[in-house]
Amino acid sequence: MSGPGAVAVTTPAPGRATALVPATVAMGRRALLSIVRQPATWVPGLVFPLLIAAVNAASLSRTVDLPGFPPVDSFLQFLLPATLIQGVLFGGIVGGADIALDIQDGFFDRLMSSPVARPAILLGRLGGAMVLGVVQALFFIGVFTLFGARVEGGPVAVAVLVVVAVLLAVSIGGFAAGIGLRTGSQEAVQNFFPLVFVLLFISSAFFPTALMTGWFQWVAERNPLSWMMNAARDLVISDLAFDDVVRAVGIACGFAVVTVSFAAMQLRRRVRMP
Amino acid sequence: MSLPIQAAGLRRSFGDLVAVDGVDLEVREGEIFGFLGPNGAGKSTTVRMLTTLLRPTGGWARVAGHDVVTDADLVRRSIGVALQDAAIDPLMTGNELLRLQATLHGIGRIEAKRRGAELLERVGLTAAGDRRVGGYSGGMRRRLDLALSLVHAPAVLFLDEPTTGLDPMSRIALWEEVRSLNAENGTTVLLTTQYLEEADQLAGRIAIIDRGRIVSEGTPQTLKAQVGAPTLVLRVDAGHRDEARAVLSGRFGTERPAPTPEAIAVGLDGGAGAVADVVRVLDELGAELEAMELHEPSLDDVFAEATGRRLEGAEEATTDGDDEGGTEPAAEGRRGRRRRGGTS
Ligand SMILES: Nc1ncnc2c1ncn2[C@@H]1O[C@H](COP(=O)(O)OP(=O)(O)OP(=O)(O)O)[C@@H](O)[C@H]1O
Ligand SMILES: [Mg+2]
Numbered sequence: 001m002s003g004p005g006a007v008a009v010t011t012p013a014p015g016r017a018t019a020l021v022p023a024t025v026a027m028g029r030r031a032l033l034s035i036v037r038q039p040a041t042w043v044p045g046l047v048f049p050l051l052i053a054a055v056n057a058a059s060l061s062r063t064v065d066l067p068g069f070p071p072v073d074s075f076l077q078f079l080l081p082a083t084l085i086q087g088v089l090f091g092g093i094v095g096g097a098d099i100a101l102d103i104q105d106g107f108f109d110r111l112m113s114s115p116v117a118r119p120a121i122l123l124g125r126l127g128g129a130m131v132l133g134v135v136q137a138l139f140f141i142g143v144f145t146l147f148g149a150r151v152e153g154g155p156v157a158v159a160v161l162v163v164v165a166v167l168l169a170v171s172i173g174g175f176a177a178g179i180g181l182r183t184g185s186q187e188a189v190q191n192f193f194p195l196v197f198v199l200l201f202i203s204s205a206f207f208p209t210a211l212m213t214g215w216f217q218w219v220a221e222r223n224p225l226s227w228m229m230n231a232a233r234d235l236v237i238s239d240l241a242f243d244d245v246v247r248a249v250g251i252a253c254g255f256a257v258v259t260v261s262f263a264a265m266q267l268r269r270r271v272r273m274p
Numbered sequence: 275m276s277l278p279i280q281a282a283g284l285r286r287s288f289g290d291l292v293a294v295d296g297v298d299l300e301v302r303e304g305e306i307f308g309f310l311g312p313n314g315a316g317k318s319t320t321v322r323m324l325t326t327l328l329r330p331t332g333g334w335a336r337v338a339g340h341d342v343v344t345d346a347d348l349v350r351r352s353i354g355v356a357l358q359d360a361a362i363d364p365l366m367t368g369n370e371l372l373r374l375q376a377t378l379h380g381i382g383r384i385e386a387k388r389r390g391a392e393l394l395e396r397v398g399l400t401a402a403g404d405r406r407v408g409g410y411s412g413g414m415r416r417r418l419d420l421a422l423s424l425v426h427a428p429a430v431l432f433l434d435e436p437t438t439g440l441d442p443m444s445r446i447a448l449w450e451e452v453r454s455l456n457a458e459n460g461t462t463v464l465l466t467t468q469y470l471e472e473a474d475q476l477a478g479r480i481a482i483i484d485r486g487r488i489v490s491e492g493t494p495q496t497l498k499a500q501v502g503a504p505t506l507v508l509r510v511d512a513g514h515r516d517e518a519r520a521v522l523s524g525r526f527g528t529e530r531p532a533p534t535p536e537a538i539a540v541g542l543d544g545g546a547g548a549v550a551d552v553v554r555v556l557d558e559l560g561a562e563l564e565a566m567e568l569h570e571p572s573l574d575d576v577f578a579e580a581t582g583r584r585l586e587g588a589e590e591a592t593t594d595g596d597d598e599g600g601t602e603p604a605a606e607g608r609r610g611r612r613r614r615g616g617t618s
Binding site for chain 2: 019022023025026027029030033034037038105106107109110111112113114115116273274
């Protein structure tokens with residue numbers, strides 16, 4: 001392949017796509033570097049949910065005594081899953097925006113003119129999002145524990161919450177990557193952010209649906225994020241139950257399957273020779 | 275043995291705009307082939323088709339013996355690409371990028387590390403290897419880009435305007451690099467440029483492209499020889515100008531487009547040796563010689579001969595409607611580089 005004097009390089013046999021696993025690991029490393037080296041993109045995702053939790057806990061703490069409120073230790077305990085999920089949803093946007101930026105500034109062409117296995121482009125980003133999800137989950141659970149909000153289900157419930165956080169990171173990451181791949185515009189990805197925010201606030205994240213009224217209650221009860229929220233909350237506020245674990249992980253898996261399929265579809269579209 | 279790069283009737287249109295309009299190419303093993311043309315001529319579009327980034331709308335091309343559409347993955351294995359406007363991730367270091375690129379080409383970890391160090395050394399970036407690319411100068415980025423394109427020791431290398439925006443020193447350093455690469459490894463290089471000097475200096479053969487078509491092709495020497503005689507440009511006092519113009523073009527060769535209305539330009543059929551005779555004739559006419567210059571034929575003359583326009587300086591003169599460059603939206607995003615909108 002190379003002329004005289006060229007350094008022998010071990011390239012794989014022609015006709016085979018470059019191995020998916022090393023390429024995914026390499027792309028995942030890059031995604032992580034991008035996260036670690038741009039703290040401005042995810043630190044707010046750690047701080048703001050905590051602020052919102054603090055404000056809500058201060059203003060709504062008495063509501064736990066209302067009839068119909070779930071049996072919780074404290075309002076803070078009630079808020080733990082909401083804060084965790086909110087943080088993960090915020091952080092997951094970053095990877096999608098980075099994919100769009102790659103398309104915008106031509107780094108994507110560099111990838112496209114190499115034989116890299118195409119799925120690695122998406123899988124690497126999702127891998128980065130998963131790691132961030134683990135860190136966020138441990139961070140939020142840690143901070144809430146410090147302030148006295150316990151996870152009643154114990155270490156197993158904590159582990160399940162981390163798994164749920166990772167699945168949700170993949171879900172939102174898949175959604176954002178799909179938008180990024182579709183539009184090739186970082187702005188477009190960021191413009192979807194308020195939608196996530198609205199979905200979150202019209203859910204049972206900060207208040208039980210049983211105590212809501214009118215259309216708000218109607219929407220909140222049908223908002224998939226409420227289902228996720230309730231399932232995660234049961235892990236926090238009640239003793240460990242197999243049903244609760246299956247429900248929480250199942251719902252999160254459902255989200256992930258839907259959005260990752262969407263992203264995979266958009267990737268296939270994007271890598272077709274234009 | 276098939277040619278490293280071969281194309282016939284290669285075409286690409288974007289809607290009504292025909293960016294590349296039937297290009298035939300034959301690049302031979304181990305040569306540096308220059309693709310010379312003004313802004314918007316279709317250089318990048320051609321390169322993007324040859325590097326499997328863009329689907330031709332007509333004709334065909336084979337690179338390293340593989341069809342660029344049906345065997346795109348085989349082509350990608352054989353080529354190194356440094357695109358005109360592909361950014362380098364500013365958050366990563368030179369070393370990290372080289373290792374990533376190596377992995378993308380299926381090179382193992384240890385080999386990738388060794389190869390990365392060797393290439394950094396080669397392009398003189400060893401000291402900067404662990405610094406983030408965001409802090410590199412333009413010249414350093416181009417050199418890193420070149421190193422990245424070489425990670426898998428490609429048989430065919432595509433360089434799209436590798437020195438645009440570089441200062442003369444960096445430009446010459448990059449030329450040196452391309453030359454030695456070609457000489458030592460026998461790498462076939464297709465290089466696009468807007469600079470006549472660059473094509474002249476580097477390329478063994480040149481194709482001049484204008485408005486999507488190749489208007490002239492050959493070695494720099496043969497292309498210049500086609501234009502033929504050197505051009506004598508001179509100025510005489512206004513009173514004798516018309517007379518001198520008529521006599522000189524009648525006796526020494528054909529009149530050529532002059533740089534200013536006051537100047538007289540004549541293609542000297544007798545070559546540089548005829549200059550003494552010109553001076554004597556002007557003396558006989560009583561004309562006062564104010565200035566005189568002899569221009570050896572240049573690629574610009576070749577371009578002018580083929581298209582009726584001048585190449586250099588044509589950038590500002592919006593030859594083809596202002597559909598390029600300056601109309602792009604302002605730079606955005608953290609990388610500070612920009613390119614055409616990425617929407618499909
Ligand atoms: N993706 C695209 N969509 C629409 N038009 C395009 C696209 N890419 C290129 N063109 C048009 O095709 C023509 C050729 O462009 P190309 O980029 O190939 O020129 P070039 O020779 O590389 O110019 P430059 O020296 O400025 O890089 C231009 O008129 C350009 O506007
Ligand atoms: Mg170009």
